[in-house]
Amino acid sequence: MSTKVTVELQRMAHAEGLPLPAYQTTEAAGLDLMAAVPDGESVTLAPGQYALVPTGLAIALPPGHEAQVRPRSGLAAKHGVTVLNSPGTIDADYRGEIKVILINHGAVPFVVKRGERIAQMVIAPVVQAALVPVVELSATDRGAGGFGSTGR
Numbered sequence: 355m356s357t358k359v360t361v362e363l364q365r366m367a368h369a370e371g372l373p374l375p376a377y378q379t380t381e382a383a384g385l386d387l388m389a390a391v392p393d394g395e396s397v398t399l400a401p402g403q404y405a406l407v408p409t410g411l412a413i414a415l416p417p418g419h420e421a422q423v424r425p426r427s428g429l430a431a432k433h434g435v436t437v438l439n440s441p442g443t444i445d446a447d448y449r450g451e452i453k454v455i456l457i458n459h460g461a462v463p464f465v466v467k468r469g470e471r472i473a474q475m476v477i478a479p480v481v482q483a484a485l486v487p488v489v490e491l492s493a494t495d496r497g498a499g500g501f502g503s504t505g506r
Contacts, residue, residue, distance in 0.1 A: 359477060361421075362414040366451060368392065369410020372469055384424060384474030387411070387454060389466050397466040399458035404438050406453045407472055415446040415477070422476045423454055429472070434460025437473050446480070 363374065368390050375385035390410030391397055397405050415421060423442035429435040438455040454473045458464045466472060496504065 359416055359419060361416070361419075361477060364412045364414075366390070366410040366412065368408065372410065375411070375475060384476045386426070386471040387423070387452065387473045387475050389454075389468060389470045389472045391466065391468045393468060395468070399435065399456060399464045399466065401458055401461055401463065404455055404457035405466075407456050407466055409452045409454065409472075411452050412449055413444065413452065414449065415444070417446050418480055419446055420444060420478055420480050421452075422478060423452070424474050424476060426471060426474055433464050434458060435464050441476075444475075 365372075365374070369388075372388050372390060375387055377385055387409045389397070390408045397407055399405055413421065421444035423437060423440075423444065425436040425440055435456055435458050438457040442455065444452060452475070456466065456472060
């Protein structure tokens with residue numbers, strides 16, 4: 355069962371005519387974000403190149419929530435294109451335009467066109483930590499073992 359929260363959304367002038375972000379299925383976790391590049395223009399990502407792609411959207415999240423900007427699996431699997439700072443975090447007090455840092459890990463140039471679904475946005479609750487300095491941490495079976503210490 356999912357919980358719904360209200361998120362205010364502002365569409366900027368350069369996003370006019372584009373559909374609003376939407377869940378593609380009834381059980382989808384992420385809303386698809388679209389590229390709001392100017393009409394008739396595109397962004398070409400050469401292999402290894404990255405770019406900041408506008409969505410033309412700004413949001414007001416309720417306190418205690420974040421939006422995570424994540425890759426779309428189809429772009430990654432078919433083209434090697436992903437979100438560079440995945441997941442990107444949009445804090446509840448941010449009111450600027452949502453932009454997506456895309457990178458092309460593929461072997462050929464990738465063209466981002468207006469209206470193309472470039473990422474997904476997941477709204478999630480946030481828990482803030484109260485850090486407590488201590489001299490020593492409690493012992494566990496794992497201890498300080500990391501990076502492959504529990505298997506391959």
